[in-house]
Amino acid sequence: MLTSFSSAARARLAACLVLSVLGVSLPAWAWKPITHVYLAEKARAELIAQNGSISLHQVDFYNRQQAGLIGTYAVSSPIYQALRDYPQYYRAGVLGPDAYPDMLFGQSVIHPATDDDGSDTEPWLRHLYTKASTPQERAFVMGFLAHAAGDMFGHTLINHHALGPFDLMSDNAKRHIVAEGHVGRRTPFLGDLPYGDPARYTIDTSAVNTFIYDHMIDARRARNGTWSNDVWKLTRNTQIASLPRLFTELRAGLEDKIEGYYEHVRWLKLKYREHADRCSWSRPKACLKAGYYKGLLEGYKLIAGMSAQYMEAWVRDINRGLKAWPATSTDVARQMFMQTNHKANEDENTGAKAILLAYKNRYLCSMMGAPDAFCSLTATVERIITSITPKLDLFKQLKEDLRNYAVKKATGHDYDYWKGLMDPDPYQVDNEVPTNPPPTPPATLTSSQQLDGLMWISGTPARFNMLRFAPAYNTYAAIKMSFLDTRTQWQSVLGAVGWNPYTLNNLMNAYDPPNGFNGQLLLGFLRSMDWDNQWAVPDRMFVAQDCTLFTRLFMQQTGDLWDQQTGDAEENALRKSQLKEWCGVGGNKLTYSASATSSATTNTVNRNITLLDGETLSLGTCNVTGASGTGDTYLRLFTPWGTEVAANDDACGGPLSSLGYTVPAGGGGMYQLRAGCWGSGSCGGTVVWSISGSFTYSASNTSSATVNTHNRNLFLVEGQHVRVGTCGFFEAASGTGDTYLRLHTAAGAQVASNDDACGSGVLSHFEYVVPWEMNGMHQLRAGCFSIGSCTGVVQYRLTDASL
Numbered sequence: 001m002l003t004s005f006s007s008a009a010r011a012r013l014a015a016c017l018v019l020s021v022l023g024v025s026l027p028a029w030a031w032k033p034i035t036h037v038y039l040a041e042k043a044r045a046e047l048i049a050q051n052g053s054i055s056l057h058q059v060d061f062y063n064r065q066q067a068g069l070i071g072t073y074a075v076s077s078p079i080y081q082a083l084r085d086y087p088q089y090y091r092a093g094v095l096g097p098d099a100y101p102d103m104l105f106g107q108s109v110i111h112p113a114t115d116d117d118g119s120d121t122e123p124w125l126r127h128l129y130t131k132a133s134t135p136q137e138r139a140f141v142m143g144f145l146a147h148a149a150g151d152m153f154g155h156t157l158i159n160h161h162a163l164g165p166f167d168l169m170s171d172n173a174k175r176h177i178v179a180e181g182h183v184g185r186r187t188p189f190l191g192d193l194p195y196g197d198p199a200r201y202t203i204d205t206s207a208v209n210t211f212i213y214d215h216m217i218d219a220r221r222a223r224n225g226t227w228s229n230d231v232w233k234l235t236r237n238t239q240i241a242s243l244p245r246l247f248t249e250l251r252a253g254l255e256d257k258i259e260g261y262y263e264h265v266r267w268l269k270l271k272y273r274e275h276a277d278r279c280s281w282s283r284p285k286a287c288l289k290a291g292y293y294k295g296l297l298e299g300y301k302l303i304a305g306m307s308a309q310y311m312e313a314w315v316r317d318i319n320r321g322l323k324a325w326p327a328t329s330t331d332v333a334r335q336m337f338m339q340t341n342h343k344a345n346e347d348e349n350t351g352a353k354a355i356l357l358a359y360k361n362r363y364l365c366s367m368m369g370a371p372d373a374f375c376s377l378t379a380t381v382e383r384i385i386t387s388i389t390p391k392l393d394l395f396k397q398l399k400e401d402l403r404n405y406a407v408k409k410a411t412g413h414d415y416d417y418w419k420g421l422m423d424p425d426p427y428q429v430d431n432e433v434p435t436n437p438p439p440t441p442p443a444t445l446t447s448s449q450q451l452d453g454l455m456w457i458s459g460t461p462a463r464f465n466m467l468r469f470a471p472a473y474n475t476y477a478a479i480k481m482s483f484l485d486t487r488t489q490w491q492s493v494l495g496a497v498g499w500n501p502y503t504l505n506n507l508m509n510a511y512d513p514p515n516g517f518n519g520q521l522l523l524g525f526l527r528s529m530d531w532d533n534q535w536a537v538p539d540r541m542f543v544a545q546d547c548t549l550f551t552r553l554f555m556q557q558t559g560d561l562w563d564q565q566t567g568d569a570e571e572n573a574l575r576k577s578q579l580k581e582w583c584g585v586g587g588n589k590l591t592y593s594a595s596a597t598s599s600a601t602t603n604t605v606n607r608n609i610t611l612l613d614g615e616t617l618s619l620g621t622c623n624v625t626g627a628s629g630t631g632d633t634y635l636r637l638f639t640p641w642g643t644e645v646a647a648n649d650d651a652c653g654g655p656l657s658s659l660g661y662t663v664p665a666g667g668g669g670m671y672q673l674r675a676g677c678w679g680s681g682s683c684g685g686t687v688v689w690s691i692s693g694s695f696t697y698s699a700s701n702t703s704s705a706t707v708n709t710h711n712r713n714l715f716l717v718e719g720q721h722v723r724v725g726t727c728g729f730f731e732a733a734s735g736t737g738d739t740y741l742r743l744h745t746a747a748g749a750q751v752a753s754n755d756d757a758c759g760s761g762v763l764s765h766f767e768y769v770v771p772w773e774m775n776g777m778h779q780l781r782a783g784c785f786s787i788g789s790c791t792g793v794v795q796y797r798l799t800d801a802s803l
Contacts, residue, residue, distance in 0.1 A: 031154045031475075032184030033098050033337035039472055040094040040146040041190055041200065043479040044083050052080040054480045056493060061551040062746025062777055064470045071496045075483045082138035083483070088204035089136045091338075092330060093143020095203070096151075097529070099333040100144075101216040101326060105242035109235055111151075113528035119234050121148060121526045127230055129520060131215045136207040142482065145522045149478035151529035153471040153557065157454075158183075159532045160559030160566070161433055161447070166530060171432075174421060178432040181424045182448060184342065186455050188463040196340025203338055205330045212326035219248040223256045244322060246389075247367055251318045253388025254311045261308040268297040311384070314369045321363035331355045343423065436558065454558055470557035477554060478521065481543075486519040490542075494641070497552060497666070507545070507642050517542050533561055536582050546640040547583035548610050548669040548715070551777065556746065562776055579775060583608065583670065587719030588691070588800035589626065590675060593684035597676030599649070600634040604674040610715040611691065612668040619673065619689035620658030622651060626803035629656045629685025632678035637661055640669030649678050656685070691798040694732065695782075698791040702783030704755070705740035709781040714743075714796065716770045716778050721801040724780060725765030727758035730795035737790025738762040742781045745774060755785055763792070769801045 031039070047054055056070040083090055092099070097106020110124045125148055132141040159165050162175035190200035205212065219235050221228035228236070235245055275290035335345040335352040345351040369381040421428065429448035436450055445453070455464035455472075466472045484490060491504050508517035512524030525539040535541040535550065544550040556562050561579040564572045592605035611617060619637070621629030632655035637646040651658035655678070677683035697710035716722060724743065726735035741764040742753040751774065757765035762785075784790035 031150050032180055032187070033095050034342050035184055035187045036096070036147050036150045037091055037094050038187050038190055039150060039466065039475045040090070040143060040479055042466060042476055044087065044090060046480065047075060047080065047483060048084055054483055056480065058552045059555050061556050064468060064555045066467060070493065073484060073489055073492060076485055078138060079142065079483055079485055082135040083142060086136050086139040088202045089139040089208060090143040092203040092205050092333070093140035094146050095333050095337060096144050096147025099329055099337065101212055101244050102242060102329050105244055108242060109238045109245070111529040113531070114237060119238055121529050122524065123234055125526065126523050127234065128215060129523060134207070137211050140205065140208045145482050146479045148522055148526055148529060149482065150475045152526060152534045153474040153478070155530060156532040156559040157471045157557060160563065161436055163434065174432050177421045178424045178429050179451065181422050182429045182451055183455070185423065186457055186462055186464045187342065198340055201338045201340055203330060203334060205326055209326040213323050217244040217248065217322055217325060221252060223259050244325060247318050247322055249389055250385065251315055254315050258308055258311050261304055265297065265301060268293055268300060272297055317366035321367040324359070324363055328355060328359045470555040474554045474557060481521045484519065487517065490519055497549065504641060511542055532559055536561060537578050546670045549640060583610065583775065587717065587802065588689050588798065590673065590687045592675045592687065594676050595682035596680050597634065598680060599678055600636045600674050600676030604676040607673045609671050609673055609689065611663045611671050612713060612715055613663055613665050615691050615693040616660065616662045617689055617691055618660045619687060620651060620656070621685040621687055622656035623658035624688045624690065626800065627686055627688040629683065631655065631683025632681055633657045633683050633685050634676045634678050635659055635687065636674045638672045638674065639667065640671060688800060688803065692796065694793060694795040696793050697782045699783050700789035701787050702740065703787060704785055705742045705781050705783030709783040712780045714778045714780055715776070716798070717775050718770050719801050720770045721799045722768040722770065722796065724794065724796040725757065726792040726794055727763035728765035733793055733795040735763045735790060735792035738785035738788055739764045739790050739792045740783045740785050741766060741794065743768060744779045744781060746777050
């Protein structure tokens with residue numbers, strides 16, 4: 001039989017479909033489902049404990065720990081009440097596309113982007129979010145969003161260790177499953193108890209099964225293609241043959257045939273009546289034609305009508321089976337994911353396989369048009385299916401227990417092999433997952449030990465620390481943020497971290513066109529649940545529009561764009577370029593040419609510049625060393641929240657431009673320089689800038705600035721020349737006693753230091769050029785030599801190293 005798939009592709013599809021129906025899966029998990037549920041439950045627990053409010057914190061980005069409280073914010077009543085009253089529905093939703101509408105559908109349709117033959121994640125999230133109307137539906141959908149948050153941060157970690165996104169047909173699949181399984185083993189019990197409390201492992205979808213069917217399964221379209229519902233639109237480009245997709249496609253074909261039958265019956269009746277109305281003694285030909293069409297009509301109804309009635313009953317059986325699918329998926333999920341021992345129930349009589357075999361016996365045979373007790377596909381049924389879809393072989397696979405045959409044919413390994421990897425011992429992790437990065441010379445830690453270190457495990461049995469395990473914390477924080485669902489709530493949050501609430505409406509309206517920012521943080525950007533760094537590339541989460549704001553809300557984690565030690569030069573270069581595009585790194589100058597900018601309000605050349613609280617920016621096409629320009633330049637500076645804070649047209653006694661700005665308290669972030677020309681003219685130039693700051697300190701017993709230091713963050717980018725001192729180039733720099741200065745990267749590596757300089761013998765000064773690899777937050781540590789006491793006024797200036 002000719003099909004649109006190769007034999008290898010059919011084998012993979014068949015294996016996946018059989019696995020799905022038998023309650024087994026090889027999913028592209030970021031977290032195992034129980035890890036998803038644990039993190040989501042932690043967020044919900046805070047909401048309930050605080051009577052409908054959640055607390056948001058700033059973080060120490062590079063040290064991966066919580067910092068100060070931003071504020072406590074009330075969650076809207078519909079969200080709070082749904083999560084308070086229907087936790088079972090929330091937990092079911094948290095299983096997300098790992099369970100609903102079934103594992104294969106979720107993994108092959110909802111998870112992937114269109115680039116990977118999926119349908120993109122964002123349209124599904126928005127679709128479900130906008131359709132939820134009852135409290136149970138809201139609880140379920142909020143759980144679904146929580147799952148998306150977990151995949152976004154979790155896959156950034158797992159893809160890094162597995163050397164790429166999940167790929168069933170390579171060793172990458174083993175690495176994924178083993179790494180995820182190891183994190184799953186380290187996941188605390190729900191409620192942080194030393195055992196699994198059964199009350200916390202319950203899930204329910206009885207009040208949302210119709211919602212799941214209507215908005216995730218029931219794909220419909222008109223026969224002539226003029227209309228289709230949202231589910232059909234969301235699934236029309238996918239190729240993986242999940243059970244809902246197979247049977248909605250089959251149903252649509254059957255309904256086309258049924259409609260075709262009735263359409264032909266109507267046409268025959270019309271022709272009969274047309275000639276019968278003209279039939280008379282004087283018009284015998286009309287009478288003959290009326291008799292002819294009457295005979296055709298009765299014969300067609302007799303012969304084709306039986307087939308149509310059969311197909312109508314077939315459609316009813318498909319509908320009955322599809323409507324039963326959400327409840328079956330929940331029963332399967334209970335047995336596979338929600339056991340108190342964090343292991344799947346594989347009992348032959350009560351486990352997932354037994355549930356799905358019962359579904360097969362009750363629904364599947366009749367859904368495939370098999371009318372007899374032996375569930376055999378007759379030649380007629382096969383011809384009907386083949387005339388609708390080229391996937392007859394997949395339907396046949398559904399009714400046979402070909403588990404090992406199908407799995408081994410598709411993956412090269414049998415079921416027991418894959419099952420053994422899903423709950424791995426540390427030695428399996430060490431055998432399958434490479435150390436990070438691939439070590440030269442060999443690493444002193446094994447890959448399981450590296451993962452344990454990232455997780456800050458403790459206790460017996462060992463469990464991860466959510467507040468220090470960066471991707472877990474980021475998931476937890478994003479879930480809490482998703483409970484805030486209005487623009488007003490976000491204006492309060494962003495106002496507390498320095499954004500101007502009066503200009504936020506414009507930014508919110510411009511986000512994710514044409515939708516705008518509606519208050520739900522997890523909508524508007526997520527292309528795939530399988531890719532990494534989805535908050536920044538290819539689209540950006542609302543709070544990631546400003547790179548610096550993101551680093552105040554979420555922790556740096558292994559595998560993100562800042563992690564450029566992968567052992568793969570091409571991957572390192574990609575991450576560097578993506579980080580540069582996002583965070584606006586690259587020296588302290590911008591060369592541009594422009595025209596028709598309407599005084600730098602349109603068609604401008606832009607550059608992001610990260611400024612921290614208290615820093616002073618001096619910028620221009622003149623009045624700064626190395627700056628130049630031709631024509632009438634115009635420069636404007638905007639805050640991270642879009643407010644213009646400085647602008648200049650003419651300076652230095654001519655048409656060139658110069659401006660200065662000092663960042664107020666709470667105003668740090670990613671600013672934007674917009675370079676253009678006066679009026680509608682043309683111009684060009686090299687804009688150069690310097691960033692300066694200072695602080696005063698007093699210290700003692702710092703052991704040469706290694707402990708008890710006074711610290712100041714500096715955001716540095718490649719190509720900058722850094723000058724720091726209590727003496728030297730700065731008029732106001734000063735000190736008493738024997739000062740000592742050190743500069744460290746976010747990872748803690750020292751890159752510059754000085755004890756004695758400037759001929760004074762006791763004050764300090766150093767210079768440092770930031771190399772390509774070192775973009776990001778650094779820490780300046782000020783102390784005193786040995787165990788002595790000292791004071792100082794530390795000044796620093798960041799300029800372009802090429803000038």
